Structure formats: structure tokens, C-alpha cells
Amino acid sequence: MSSETIVTPGRRLGLLEEHDAGAGTYVRSGMIYSSILGTKTITTSETSEKPIIQVDRKSPLAIPSIGSEVLCRVIRMNPRAASVAIMMVGSTPCQEDFMGTIRHQDIRSTEKDSVQMINSFRPGDVVRAEVISLGDQRSYYLATTKNEHGVVFAQSTAGNTMIPVSWEEMQDPKTKAIEKRKCAKVF
Amino acid sequence: MTSLILSPAEQDFITRGVEGGFRADGRGSLDRRQVTLRTNMISQANGSARCRMGHLNVGTDVLVGIKAEVNTWTPGEPDNIGSIVCNVECSPSAAQEFEGRGADELNIELTQLLDRILNGPQSGICLEKLCIIPKQAYWVLHIDALVLDVKGGIVDTLIWATRAALLSTKLPRVVVESIEDEDGNLQSEFDVVDDAEDQIAVEGVNNLPLTVTFNQIGKRYVIDASEQEEAATQARITVAVSPSMDICAVQKSGILRGFSPSLLTEILHTACKIAREEFSRFKDTFAAVLSNQSSNEANTGSTFLGAF
Amino acid sequence: MATNAMDRRRINGPQRTVEPIYSKDTDPFASGRKDSRSLDQVRPIYMKTGPLSTQANDLSASSAAAASGSAFYEQGNIRVSCAVYGPRQGRKSNTRMGSFDCDFRYAPFSCSWKKRSHVRGADEKEISLMLEHAIAPAIRLDAYPKACIDAFVTVIESDGKSATIAAAINCISAALVDAGIEMYDSVAACSMGLWESQWVADCSQAEENVSSSTMIIAYMPSADEVTYMLQHGKTSPDQTDQAVQTCINMCTRVYAVLCRGLQASISE
Numbered sequence: 001m002s003s004e005t006i007v008t009p010g011r012r013l014g015l016l017e018e019h020d021a022g023a024g025t026y027v028r029s030g031m032i033y034s035s036i037l038g039t040k041t042i043t044t045s046e047t048s049e050k051p052i053i054q055v056d057r058k059s060p061l062a063i064p065s066i067g068s069e070v071l072c073r074v075i076r077m078n079p080r081a082a083s084v085a086i087m088m089v090g091s092t093p094c095q096e097d098f099m100g101t102i103r104h105q106d107i108r109s110t111e112k113d114s115v116q117m118i119n120s121f122r123p124g125d126v127v128r129a130e131v132i133s134l135g136d137q138r139s140y141y142l143a144t145t146k147n148e149h150g151v152v153f154a155q156s157t158a159g160n161t162m163i164p165v166s167w168e169e170m171q172d173p174k175t176k177a178i179e180k181r182k183c184a185k186v187f
Numbered sequence: 188m189t190s191l192i193l194s195p196a197e198q199d200f201i202t203r204g205v206e207g208g209f210r211a212d213g214r215g216s217l218d219r220r221q222v223t224l225r226t227n228m229i230s231q232a233n234g235s236a237r238c239r240m241g242h243l244n245v246g247t248d249v250l251v252g253i254k255a256e257v258n259t260w261t262p263g264e265p266d267n268i269g270s271i272v273c274n275v276e277c278s279p280s281a282a283q284e285f286e287g288r289g290a291d292e293l294n295i296e297l298t299q300l301l302d303r304i305l306n307g308p309q310s311g312i313c314l315e316k317l318c319i320i321p322k323q324a325y326w327v328l329h330i331d332a333l334v335l336d337v338k339g340g341i342v343d344t345l346i347w348a349t350r351a352a353l354l355s356t357k358l359p360r361v362v363v364e365s366i367e368d369e370d371g372n373l374q375s376e377f378d379v380v381d382d383a384e385d386q387i388a389v390e391g392v393n394n395l396p397l398t399v400t401f402n403q404i405g406k407r408y409v410i411d412a413s414e415q416e417e418a419a420t421q422a423r424i425t426v427a428v429s430p431s432m433d434i435c436a437v438q439k440s441g442i443l444r445g446f447s448p449s450l451l452t453e454i455l456h457t458a459c460k461i462a463r464e465e466f467s468r469f470k471d472t473f474a475a476v477l478s479n480q481s482s483n484e485a486n487t488g489s490t491f492l493g494a495f
Numbered sequence: 496m497a498t499n500a501m502d503r504r505r506i507n508g509p510q511r512t513v514e515p516i517y518s519k520d521t522d523p524f525a526s527g528r529k530d531s532r533s534l535d536q537v538r539p540i541y542m543k544t545g546p547l548s549t550q551a552n553d554l555s556a557s558s559a560a561a562a563s564g565s566a567f568y569e570q571g572n573i574r575v576s577c578a579v580y581g582p583r584q585g586r587k588s589n590t591r592m593g594s595f596d597c598d599f600r601y602a603p604f605s606c607s608w609k610k611r612s613h614v615r616g617a618d619e620k621e622i623s624l625m626l627e628h629a630i631a632p633a634i635r636l637d638a639y640p641k642a643c644i645d646a647f648v649t650v651i652e653s654d655g656k657s658a659t660i661a662a663a664i665n666c667i668s669a670a671l672v673d674a675g676i677e678m679y680d681s682v683a684a685c686s687m688g689l690w691e692s693q694w695v696a697d698c699s700q701a702e703e704n705v706s707s708s709t710m711i712i713a714y715m716p717s718a719d720e721v722t723y724m725l726q727h728g729k730t731s732p733d734q735t736d737q738a739v740q741t742c743i744n745m746c747t748r749v750y751a752v753l754c755r756g757l758q759a760s761i762s763e
Contacts, residue, residue, distance in 0.1 A: 006762055008754040009633075009672055010680030010717030026635060026679065033717065035635055035677040037757050057761065061563065061675055063582045063642050095563055096583040134641045262514050292624060299621040309708070309729035422632070424724065434735045437710075437726035440624075442595065442631035445713075445720035448743055452736055459732050 007034040013053045022054025062092035064100075064131045064140050071152070072100055072142065074125045080104055082121050084129075084142065099139040102129060106143035107182055119168070119180035120144075126153035128184050150184035191418045201419040202405035210416070216409045217461060220246070220340070222347065222468075224476050226355040234356025238348035240340050240411060247344045248281075248336035251352040254329045255359075257379065260322050269317020269325040271310075273301040275345065277334040297332075297345060300438060304346065304396060304427045305330065309435040311394025312353070319361050320375045326358065328389070340411040342425050346398040351473060353395060357386035396427040396435040397465045399458045403446060408454065410461065422446060424454060428462035529701070530571070537685060537697045537745055538571030538658075542665075542756040544673035547578050564674025568666035571699065572654035575662045577670040578647045585643035593639030595631045599623040599663060601650045607700055622660055629664050629684065629713040629723030635677040644676060655698045657686035657709045657725075664713050664723070665753060672757050680715035681757075682722055683750035687738055689730055694738050696745055710735075712742035716750045 007013065011034045013025060021027050022043075024036045034040065038057030045052065064070055064086055072084035081104060085097035105112050107120050121127065128149050129142035144150045147167070156162050156172035156179055164183040165171045171178050193201070201211065208216055220241040229235035232252040239248045258270075275297035277290035285293075304310060317326040330352070332345055360380040368374050402412040402420040409416060422441035429435050434455065439446070446454070532538070547565035562578040569575075585594055599622045600615065626648065634644065646667045653659040664684035672681055688698035688706030698706055708728020714721050721743070726735060 006758045008681060008757050009678040010715065012717070024677070026677070028679075028718075033679070035638075035679065036675050037672045037761060039761075057675055061582055063639055065640060095581070098584045140641075292620075295617055295620050296624055299617065303727050307728065309727075429729065433729050433731055434726065435729050437724055437735070439721070439724045440628045442628055442636075445632045445715065445718075445722035446724075447719055448714075448721055448739065451721050451724065451739060455732060455735055455739075 005040050006038070007040045007055055008037050009033075009035055011040075013040060013055075018050065019053045020048055020050045022052040024055030024057070025053060062089035062094045064089050064098055066131055066133065068131050069149075070100070070129055070131060070142065072127050072129060074121045074123050074127060076123060077117055077121060079117050082117060083139070084127060086140065086142075100129070100131075100142045101135065101139040102127070102142045102144060106132065106141065106145060109145040120182040121151060122154065122179075122181075124155065125151045125181070128152050144182055144184075147185040148187070150182040152184045154179070154181055191414055193415065193418045197415065198419050201416055205404040205407050205409055205416070205419075208407075210409060210413075212413060216407060217457070219343075219411045219465075219468075220413075222472055224347070224351055224472050226351050226473075226476055233358060234352045234354075236348045236351035236355060238344050238351060239336075240344045240347070241338055241413075245338050245414075246336060247338050247340050248334070249341070249344045249348040250333045250335055251345075251348040252331050252333075253352050253356045254331070255356070256327045256329060257319065257324055258327045259324055267318045267321040268314040269327065270314070271302075271306045271312070271328045271330060273298055273305060273330045273332075275301055275332040275334065277337070281334055281337040296440070297334075297342070300342065300425065300436075301330070301332070301345065301349065303438070304398070304436050305349070309427075309429070310396070311391045311429060313390035316390040319377050320363060323375060324377060328353075328356070337414075339413045339415075339417040340400060342400050343398050343411060346396070346427070347469065350392075350395045350397060350469065351476075353389060353392045354473060356389050356392070358389060360385050360387055394430055396429040397462055397469060398425050398427045398436075399461045399465065400425045401454050401458070403441075403444065403450075408450075424451075426455060426458035426462075428459055430466055432459050432462065434459070528695075529699070532697075534693065535696045535741060535745065537749060538573075538699075540665075540749065540752050540756075541569040542669055542753065543567045544669055544757065544760045546576065562674070564670050564672070564676070566666050566670035566673055568662055568669060570658065570662045570665075570697070572652055573659055573662045574651040575659070575666040576649050576651060577663070577666040579644065579667070579670045579674040579676065580647070581644040581674075582639045582642035582676070583645075585641055591640060592636040593634075593642045593644060595627055595634055595636065595644050595646070597623045597626040597630065597646045597648065597667065599626055599648045599650075601653065605650045605653050607654075622663070625660065625723065625725065626663055626667060630667050630671070630682055632720065632722040633668070633678050633680055633682045633715055633718075634671065635679060638677045644671075646670065653700075655686070655700045655703045657688070657703065657711050657727075658697050658699070660684075661686040661697075661711055661713070665749060669753060669757060673760070680717040680720075681750065681753060682713050682715055683746040683753055684711060684713035684723070685742055685745040685749055686711045687742055687745075689728065689734065689738070692734070694734070694741055696741070710738045710742060712739065712746060714743050714746035714750075716747045 013032045016030050021032045025032050026035045034055045038055040042051050068089050070086045071088040072086045075083045082102045084100045086100045104115050104117050107115050129144045132143045133141040135141040154162050158175050160172045160174050162170035162172050167183050169178050170181045223239040226236040229252050233255045234253040237250045239246045277285045279286040361377050363377045365373050365375045401408045401424050403422045404419050421444040424439045427436040544566045546567045547562050565578040567576045648663050661684040668681045687694045687696050687710050689708045690706045708730050711725045713723035
């Protein structure tokens, strides 16, 4: 159940007492306003008691924030950290790559001291990670400590796409060679 | 304007204070800091002034030097007026981030603001009097400001210093002679009299405006913000008011917020009210400076620093 | 005058020259306004969002970034185009809030009086700053921590300096909305000139040349906030008051036009 109208930024949508503010809206002095151009939709859900007002348009612009899950490509590595380019935030592709860093102490949650960069990632790997800090001037800090975070796509030295065989090994299906990675848990 | 970063607690402290009418240094919201003024300390310039807003160790300091030059008229320029060229430069000694190209944006903003206030009929300066011979020669006043120290309220300090410098500017007298040549055309020539005693003031400098800069912090505003207050400022508006209580220029800056129309109207009226007091204060300060200087003629390094 | 720097490789002009006779500025208000507008009427506005190619949402194109949003804006003879990039990785280190940068340029052929040089002049840099101050209060910068939003404005044709700046503000505003940047409200701007104690809206170049002072106001109607104000030239406080009120009213009208255009852009 929803009602649709096209609204522009700054359009008053409803009272905060009667609705919850969803995506594409903001709240000022008890009122919900639209913050983007799009169609206004009011949805009711079981989880919240009040109907949610939100404004939808083309997919929202992606920007990493703390806690968001990102997909990134490893660009270069050194023994202490890997530099990555963030390509997707959640399920939204980025307009332009954001730079990120995965430090060696953020690769896994246990036995951090024995982690070796070279046994975790290789340049070119696609990694699923979580943003843990907005980081320094250049890059966001990412972590792959969770089980479901880590390498999701990698090619072997022979150039074939590998499949994960354990949480820290991947295998080339053709040459049967095994390479070390910090793999993401397969859903 | 500087890269001072406040913690949320500091920000909140200042904002609540301003909304309640209190400021960290005990001033009221419409009070200015102590002003120290000194004029004519640069012997190479036609006029100069140094103005410091605030106390000896924490304050904004601007030095303005004015050089007059005779320029030859070229086609396309206005026929019978002189011109004013402004330039503001923030010295890296004021703040580390002014090093290199760091001050570029601020320099441009201040230069254009000064130009907007001074260059034109709104400044009160009689630009026609700066013309020596129409379509031949005119005076150019190069107003060069050097910002030596930045601790908030830079625009107002700049205008105070510029006004004082222009008031103390003396131009050499110019003698114009007209002769009729063989074709019957009138040919004019001029001579700059090179005599330190025989100098004249710039016409109309008494009509120069002063500015009042309002910093909106929370729901209220203050004038002459300190460095911390400036960091807590959401929007800033500078109003230039002439001695005849006309508004000469208004410029808003600040990227965080705007003003509500009612607050804007209130500010414009307050600006005129404050300007009235500012002019009498400027007059008193300037008179005191002149009487001090006449009693102490020597222009040595110690007098340059003496007042500061 | 340039005798010492004579260039013999070129055809030089005669040694003695006489000044051409310039046509006198005729009074543009002598018999009403040239384009028969009323004194408080803004020139007709045409606006289109998305004239520039925007990036399709696929990863393969991520190397060559296209604008997130763009707009083209016409107001009488004024033509302005704007492209918005971002939010993208910021160059400044303010992590709490995003930053908004603006780059304003006149095209070399945009002004009536002379060709503009290719290097960015001080006035263009200042206008860039003005636009930043006018637009940034409308953007929800807190929603974009550590990111940077860039707007590039090109004036294709200008007619009246203040009116062009106002047009640029409207154009950026439309481009930001097109890009889907989260904003508190869109900003509408308009300019006025004072001519013999009478405020005239949206002055053309000829009208601006004879006005004694000019005013630009940028306003967010829904938030009821004046995000930018610039007055150049002397007025009495009452005149300024009156101008602020009139400008705000006109901004509201411009805003309505902008909103209609934006709504139309996605209902197609």
C-alpha cells in the first residue's frame, strides 16, 4: 500500500508524530522534509508502528560510512597493509573509486601477530570487507575480521578463477594448485 | 577562516553562551575588542596605518600602505577619474596554513571585498579629484594590505586600517599648465611638486565607510568574533556603512547556514546603529593617534612597535 | 605608447592614432525596459537537467568518471551549464562533514565587451567562492562525511554580471538535485539593480551599466533562509530592506519554476 507523488528537495512530507522518516528525507523541527527529487512513498511495515515516508529515485549515491560492507579490489600491497579501491558500498556501485586500506592487524580476529599479508591477499583480488574507520586523509580503513569477509574472487598464477577450499586456502580447478588467501565464508 | 577545530563541547559552550548573551572574554555580543591604531609609520608610502583588534598577544593585526602613482591614460579607460587598486595579502607569519598558496582564497575574498567597498562612488572618495588631466594622466592609489596576525574579525580590522591609512594619505601637489600649440589645440602638461611640505589630502576620505561583521552562532550573532567564536560561526555577514548612514556594501559568507529574512533585516538595522558608535570611536582613536604622533616626531623602529 | 616594443613581423598600426567615437550609453529605461518587462519581472527561464552524459550504474565504466548530475539553464540571453561530480573521495581532511567545491568559469566568448582570457581570473575565483557560500548551506554535508562534491559551472553567454551569478546559483542547484545529492532545499537566486531609487529586477548588461548599485540574494523558500546576499553600491537602509523583501519574493517565484522543471524531468 503506497501513495505516489513527485517531490522536490525541501517539500514538506508529513509530521514526525505520525510517520517515520525513511531514505531521502530529513527531519527539522518535528516535520519530515524531502531531501532529494523523487517519488514520495508511504509504506507500513510490521517492525515499526508508524508508517514510513521515503523518497525514491535512481539508486542512491554510494558513500562508505563506518560499518558499511564494501566490495573492493586490491591494488597494491606491502607487508603491513594492502591498498584497495572500493568499488561498491552495500549493493550500490560507486561513481568513482574510494581508496581504502586493510592493515595486517585487521585481516582476521585471532592470532593477529602471525598474519602474513602475502598469505591473505594478492593484487587483483576482489575482497568483501567492512569499514571500521573513516581513516586518514587518503583512505578509509577496512577490516576482514568477520567470517563472511575476505577474498570472494581471485585468480591463480596460471590465470584461472579459483574456488575456496577452506577459510584460508583457494584452489585452481585446472592445475589443482593451492594458494593461500583469507577467504570469505561462502553463503 | 583559520583551521582551528573546535571540539563539540567547545562549540556547544560558545553557542549557548552567545545565545544567552555571554562571551568567553566578558564582552557583550555587540562589543568590539580594544583597538590599537598607528598611522604614518612607513616613510616610503604616501599613507600608512596599522590596526590591531584585540590585546597585545592575541589579536588581529593589519598593516596598510598606500602608494600613489601617476598613470598615463589609455583609450578605453574612463575619461576623467582616477583609480584605486586594492590588494590584500595574508602573511604566512599570521598562520601556518597561509604558507605557499594556502592564503589564495582568503586573499582573493578580502581583495574583492575591499575593492567592492572602495572602488566606486559608494566609497565617498572623490575619484574625479584623482584625475590630473582628463584623457592624459590620473592618480592611481595602490592600497596594499598585509595581514600580520589573524585572531578573528579580519574584515573589520582591514577596513579600520584602510580608512586610517587613507585619512593619513598625502598626495604631492600637481601643477597643470595649459599651452596652445600652433594648431590652436590646448596642450596640457603637469608637474609633480616635489616638496614634502606641499602635499594635499585625498578628497572625500571622511566619507569612507566602516564595516560591521556579524557572526551568526546558534540563534544569535556577535560582532568582532574571536578566533574561537569564528570557528563556531555558522554564517557571517559584513555590512559596510557610510558616515551618512547609508549601506555601501553587504556580503554574506560561510558555508554552514543562511540567515532567516527577519534576522537579516534585524542585522541590517543593528549594523547602522553600531556604525554610528563605530564612527565616533574611530574619530576619537584617530585623533588620539595624531596628537600622540605630533608629540613624538621621530619615526624609528621603536615607534613602529611602540603602540603595540 | 608601445613604440619601444614594436613587432616588425606584424602589420603595425599607424604611429599617430585617434580615438574612435564611442556611442553614448543610451538610457535603457527611457521608454520602459527594452524587452517590455515590468520592473519586477525576471526574464523567462528555460531549464533542462541531465544534458551531459551521466554514468550508467555498472562497474565497467568506473575508470572514466562521468558527472553524477548536470543542468543547463537559460534566463533571457544568459546561458549557463553546470556539471556535478561526486560524492567522491575528498581532498580535504574534514572527516565530520563533506565539502563542496565550485569552479566557475566564463567561456572565452561569453562576454559582450571583450574576449576573456583562458586563465582563470580573480573575479572568476571570487565568484566560485560566492557560489560555494550560496549553495553549501543547502547541501546536507553531514550526510557525506569525508567526501567531496564538485560543481563545475561554465557561463556560455552572460548578460548582466549579477544576473549571471544568480543564474549560476540556480543552475548548480538544479544540477545538484539532478545528481541526487541530499539537500535541505534547493536554492533559488535573483538579482536586482538600483536605478534612480527604483529597484529593477534581473538587470541585463545595459541596464546594469546604468544602475548605481546591485544586489544578489540566494534564498531557500522551504527552509526560509537567505543563503547568500551581496550588495554592491550605496543605498539607504530602507532601500536595502525593500530590496531584500522584493528579492525574496522573486526568488520564491524562481523556485517555483525550478521545482516544476525538476518534477517534469523525472515524470517523463
